[in-house]
Amino acid sequence: MIDHRKHFWLGVRDFLPLVSGVLPFGLIAGATGVSLGMSPEMVLGMTVLFFAGSAQLAAYSLIQDNAPFVIILATAVIVNLRFAIYSATFAPLLGPLKKRYRFPMAYMLSDQVYGLCSMPQQLQKSKHEQVWYIAGVSIAMALSWLISVILGVALGAGIPPGWSLEFTIPLAFLAMLVSTISNRLLLMVAMISGATIVLLQWLPYNFGFIVAVTAGVTGGALLPSLLKMRGASHD
Numbered sequence: 001m002i003d004h005r006k007h008f009w010l011g012v013r014d015f016l017p018l019v020s021g022v023l024p025f026g027l028i029a030g031a032t033g034v035s036l037g038m039s040p041e042m043v044l045g046m047t048v049l050f051f052a053g054s055a056q057l058a059a060y061s062l063i064q065d066n067a068p069f070v071i072i073l074a075t076a077v078i079v080n081l082r083f084a085i086y087s088a089t090f091a092p093l094l095g096p097l098k099k100r101y102r103f104p105m106a107y108m109l110s111d112q113v114y115g116l117c118s119m120p121q122q123l124q125k126s127k128h129e130q131v132w133y134i135a136g137v138s139i140a141m142a143l144s145w146l147i148s149v150i151l152g153v154a155l156g157a158g159i160p161p162g163w164s165l166e167f168t169i170p171l172a173f174l175a176m177l178v179s180t181i182s183n184r185l186l187l188m189v190a191m192i193s194g195a196t197i198v199l200l201q202w203l204p205y206n207f208g209f210i211v212a213v214t215a216g217v218t219g220g221a222l223l224p225s226l227l228k229m230r231g232a233s234h235d
Contacts, residue, residue, distance in 0.1 A: 004132045007125070011116070011136020015144075018112050022141070023148045025053045030152020032060055040153045047149045051107060051142070055079045065204075078213050086114045093130055105131075108138035110145075192219040 033043035033056075050056045055076040062072045086109050094102050116122070117134045125133065193216035200211055 004128065007129045007132040008136040011133040011138075012140045013136075014116055015112065015137045015140040018116075018141075019144050022112070022144045023151075025057075026145055026148020027152040027155060029053055029056050029060075030149040030154075031156030032057070032152075034153055034156030036060060036064055038063075043153050044146075044149065047146065050076065051110070051145070052076075052080050052083075053145070067204075071210075075210055078210055081213075081217065082111075083109060089114065089118060090134070093127055093134070097131070105134060105138055108142045110138075110141050112141050113137050188223055189216050189220045192216055 029047065030043055033046065034040065038046075046056060046059070050059070058075050058079050059072050062075060087106065090106075090109065094105055097105070113134065116137050117130070122130060122133060193212045196215045197212035203211075
């Protein structure tokens with residue numbers, strides 16, 4: 001049991017440096033929701049329901065445009081498609097757990113959890129050690145996100161109605177985009193998505209955003225093979 005606790009707290013410890021990245025987005029999510037006229041209860045309920053900052057911010061933008069519910073739902077699903085990959089990665093670990101453990105841990109899965117728990121040094125541990133490590137990272141992430149959104153709601157409640165925070169949504173997405181670009185492939189995918197959304201910005205209800213995400217996903221799937229074929233032809 002002591003060994004399990006050790007790996008749990010290692011997960012908490014390893015997540016702590018990421019709080020500085022989670023906090024600003026949580027503040028934006030909370031404050032922007034209130035500035036759009038949502039009650040604190042609605043913002044917090046949406047936060048618990050989504051548990052995905054990018055999808056929540058995208059939904060805000062569509063709510064602002066009075067988009068139909070089906071468009072908001074489709075956007076949230078497309079933005080969160082990456083979680084299918086995350087779930088498949090951790091299925092061998094979380095699948096055998098009892099439902100009362102498996103469901104909460106699956107719910108708390110996030111980009112940060114996937115990033116930390118899929119590192120090579122973690123994959124070398126035993127399954128029990130990995131599960132406890134994932135639990136530590138997940139709970140630390142969930143608490144950090146919820147607390148930062150609550151702080152954002154409190155901050156937004158004190159902002160005068162005339163001060164619009166709508167501009168923070170694209171800024172938040174831009175910050176998330178820049179932080180993920182680490183190689184040429186990701187840069188090309190970002191350029192494809194960016195060019196698509198600029199060209200289709202005239203579409204209603206930010207539908208260009210859905211097309212841009214789809215174009216980016218398609219580009220990410222096809223570009224590695226195309227680049228490999230191009231390299232082979234030059235050889």
